[in-house]
Amino acid sequence: MATLSDTELFLLVTMIKIAVVMFVLMTTVAYLSWLERKVVAHIQSRWGPYLVGPHGLLQPLADGVKFLFKEDIVPLEVDRVVYWLAPFLSFALAFLSIAVIPFGGTFTIQGRTFNFQITDVNVGLLFIFAVTSLGVYSIVLAGWSANSKYSFFGGLRSSAQMISYETAMGLAVVGTLMIAGTLSLRGIVDGQSGTWVIGTFNTYLPRWNIFVQPVGFFVYLTAAVAETNRIPFDLPEGEAEYSNMVTVSCLATLLFFGGWHGPLFGPGWLRMLLPIFWFCLKVFCFLFFYIWMRGTLPRFRYDQLMSFGWKFLLPLGLLNVLATSFVVAWLSA
Amino acid sequence: MPVTLEKIPGQEERVILNMGPQHPSTHGVLRLVLELEGETVVRSLYDIGYLHTGFEKSFEAKTYTQCITLTDRMDYLAPLSNNLGFCLATEKLLELEIPPTAQWIRVLLTELTRIQSHLVWLGSHAIDLGAMSVFLYCFREREILETIFENVAGQRMMTSYFRVGGLAVEPPLGWLKPVEKFVREFPDHLREYEDLLTKNPIWLERTVGVGKVSAEDAVAIGLSGPSLRGSGVKWDIRKNQPYSSYEKFEFDVPTRSEGDVYARYLVRLEEMRQSLRIVRQAIDGMPEGRVRANAPHIVMPDREEMKTSIEGLIYHFKLVTEGFHPPIGEVYQAIESPRGELGFYMVSDGSPKPFRCHVRAPSFANLQSLGKMIEGRLIADVVACIGSIDIILGEVDR
Numbered sequence: 001m002a003t004l005s006d007t008e009l010f011l012l013v014t015m016i017k018i019a020v021v022m023f024v025l026m027t028t029v030a031y032l033s034w035l036e037r038k039v040v041a042h043i044q045s046r047w048g049p050y051l052v053g054p055h056g057l058l059q060p061l062a063d064g065v066k067f068l069f070k071e072d073i074v075p076l077e078v079d080r081v082v083y084w085l086a087p088f089l090s091f092a093l094a095f096l097s098i099a100v101i102p103f104g105g106t107f108t109i110q111g112r113t114f115n116f117q118i119t120d121v122n123v124g125l126l127f128i129f130a131v132t133s134l135g136v137y138s139i140v141l142a143g144w145s146a147n148s149k150y151s152f153f154g155g156l157r158s159s160a161q162m163i164s165y166e167t168a169m170g171l172a173v174v175g176t177l178m179i180a181g182t183l184s185l186r187g188i189v190d191g192q193s194g195t196w197v198i199g200t201f202n203t204y205l206p207r208w209n210i211f212v213q214p215v216g217f218f219v220y221l222t223a224a225v226a227e228t229n230r231i232p233f234d235l236p237e238g239e240a241e242y243s244n245m246v247t248v249s250c251l252a253t254l255l256f257f258g259g260w261h262g263p264l265f266g267p268g269w270l271r272m273l274l275p276i277f278w279f280c281l282k283v284f285c286f287l288f289f290y291i292w293m294r295g296t297l298p299r300f301r302y303d304q305l306m307s308f309g310w311k312f313l314l315p316l317g318l319l320n321v322l323a324t325s326f327v328v329a330w331l332s333a
Numbered sequence: 334m335p336v337t338l339e340k341i342p343g344q345e346e347r348v349i350l351n352m353g354p355q356h357p358s359t360h361g362v363l364r365l366v367l368e369l370e371g372e373t374v375v376r377s378l379y380d381i382g383y384l385h386t387g388f389e390k391s392f393e394a395k396t397y398t399q400c401i402t403l404t405d406r407m408d409y410l411a412p413l414s415n416n417l418g419f420c421l422a423t424e425k426l427l428e429l430e431i432p433p434t435a436q437w438i439r440v441l442l443t444e445l446t447r448i449q450s451h452l453v454w455l456g457s458h459a460i461d462l463g464a465m466s467v468f469l470y471c472f473r474e475r476e477i478l479e480t481i482f483e484n485v486a487g488q489r490m491m492t493s494y495f496r497v498g499g500l501a502v503e504p505p506l507g508w509l510k511p512v513e514k515f516v517r518e519f520p521d522h523l524r525e526y527e528d529l530l531t532k533n534p535i536w537l538e539r540t541v542g543v544g545k546v547s548a549e550d551a552v553a554i555g556l557s558g559p560s561l562r563g564s565g566v567k568w569d570i571r572k573n574q575p576y577s578s579y580e581k582f583e584f585d586v587p588t589r590s591e592g593d594v595y596a597r598y599l600v601r602l603e604e605m606r607q608s609l610r611i612v613r614q615a616i617d618g619m620p621e622g623r624v625r626a627n628a629p630h631i632v633m634p635d636r637e638e639m640k641t642s643i644e645g646l647i648y649h650f651k652l653v654t655e656g657f658h659p660p661i662g663e664v665y666q667a668i669e670s671p672r673g674e675l676g677f678y679m680v681s682d683g684s685p686k687p688f689r690c691h692v693r694a695p696s697f698a699n700l701q702s703l704g705k706m707i708e709g710r711l712i713a714d715v716v717a718c719i720g721s722i723d724i725i726l727g728e729v730d731r
């Protein structure tokens with residue numbers, strides 16, 4: 001193989017990374033629907049899908065084929081452009097945020113080091129928040145374009161909900177940012193490597209933010225559930241929620257659970273791949289938690305949801321920021 | 334042209350919203366027209382009749398025995414209660430005495446029906462408020478009950494098992510085994526539902542203080558059943574006007590004074606426990622004996638008798654071709670169905686078909702309370718309120 005120039009190599013590796021990440025994400029989203037159906041089914045003492053392939057494993061594929069062959073019904077009175085645009089927007093934005101999510105350490109090709117991440121933006125967290133908050137548009141537009149009172153109510157409620165929980169979610173992560181001192185997701189994760197050492201005593205507890213930011217984590221998790229419109233906050237239901245679910249689960253892992261850090265052992269190639277495994281495992285736990293919750297909880301009423309967000313989560317997030325900043329200032333003094 | 338609400342001049346910004354008849358949370362084909370200020374319901378109007386089948390008129394064209402199959406279909410979640418109401422009314426007309434075994438089996442089966450009906454209510458009420466799993470748990474247990482009904486009557490839902498003068502056939506040997514098993518296991522399942530809902534903060538938020546009906550209003554509207562007892566009025570026909578030897582059973586009538594959705598929920602859950610108590614007593618004290626009254630001109634003879642004796646053959650022929658002739662008169666007989674006071678007002682002109690049979694359906698009367706519950710509340714509460722009244726549209730429209 002001829003040696004590639006640096007630019008060519010960079011381009012090639014990036015393209016491969018994008019392709020792999022997209023493939024994995026699309027598959028995850030598809031199989032998340034399978035997982036959700038299976039897990040909820042077993043919670044509810046049912047079987048769930050089991051006809052298409054072993055244990056219904058080909059069900060997402062069958063669903064996809066069905067959707068392709070289905071007739072698209074566009075109601076007469078809808079605003080056509082917006083009606084088509086809204087779902088595109090929703091999916092595009094949901095996939096966009098995955099671009100800055102790091103899912104492992106580094107690897108080396110031809111003496112050059114690459115990250116397991118499509119691109120390491122130094123304001124990665126801000127980027128994700130920016131992109132996910134744009135998701136409100138897709139919901140407002142969808143609710144508006146269908147020209148029905150019900151979907152209009154749904155759109156309004158959902159956008160109000162997303163905007164209010166966005167603030168709580170933003171506040172929840174401020175604590176971790178103050179500890180890490182960077183907005184780069186990679187930087188935040190790097191700050192969580194190793195174990196907590198108190199004085200000279202090694203606790204062998206991983207140095208994850210969850211242990212210093214439990215309140216922040218609680219606020220983040222609750223707000224994230226609301227942000228992705230899942231039960232018990234699922235007033236309007238939609239399926240683009242799956243990829244949003246992946247995003248917020250990734251973020252929770254990165255911010256509070258040490259990202260890809262975990263025990264490393266074995267030969268070199270294993271040491272390179274294990275972080276990815278740990279990362280995926282942690283994300284999977286969050287996804288499972290989401291599904292588990294869906295099988296257990298009833299739903300909030302709209303006004304209760306709003307007051308919970310504004311009157312409880314937001315003050316709690318603020319208090320957390322205040323407390324963290326005092327501690328950080330005291331430690332650095 | 335379906336009825337609708339007219340906008341009040343000066344209040345044009347209010348939205349008129351049509352809800353139903355296909356809305357999944359209206360429990361059938363109830364249609365509501367709501368006037369909304371923001372998301373608050375200002376006025377409401379209900380439109381019933383989408384399931385009108387003319388049961389009451391059909392009664393007049395059928396013999397008493399044929400009518401029983403129609404009663405199943407009115408309240409399709411409590412067919413045996415309806416069978417019982419109709420049979421009791423006819424028996425009152427005939428002044429017919431029923432053997433104790435038949436009475437006890439009737440009590441046992443109608444109490445199981447009550448549990449079965451409450452299970453469907455609990456499941457659908459919970460799924461309306463987003464608790465999906467409870468729905469399937471309830472249906473899991475309901476399945477056991479349906480199997481018991483099928484075992485006894487040959488049908489899961491449209492049982493038509495009670496006859497004027499007793500039961501259609503003797504229940505099969507060993508039929509009490511699955512009932513005993515159910516009675517043993519069901520309290521655990523009840524605890525399971527309660528774990529998921531009763532103290533769940535979200536469930537409390539959605540139900541406590543929602544859809545309040547005061548005791549005075551409840552009586553004025555004509556509420557009955559758990560909805561009435563949820564408002565603190567201790568009235569249960571099984572206790573106050575006992576029928577089918579309910580006076581011989583020991584049970585409590587649960588009441589709550591709050592009158593909200595949560596109170597009605599608790600009352601129904603407690604009712605299931607009380608029904609279980611009655612079933613247990615019925616199993617333990619089940620008397621031996623015939624399941625049909627000794628009244629050859631009303632009750633079908635045994636197959637054996639019909640084939641071997643001339644009287645049996647004649648009675649069989651007369652009953653099948655013509656039916657029995659009750660005396661001229663009119664009666665009203667009410668029972669406590671899972672939903673409340675189910676009354677049959679029967680007029681006989683001496684012919685084998687009822688001259689008029691009016692049904693006092695509990696769902697119809699209970700539905701009237703909905704307006705009181707939802708006005709001034711949010712749309713999301715409408716769903717909770719409809720669920721808490723536990724209406725069956727087949728019974729509302731008849």
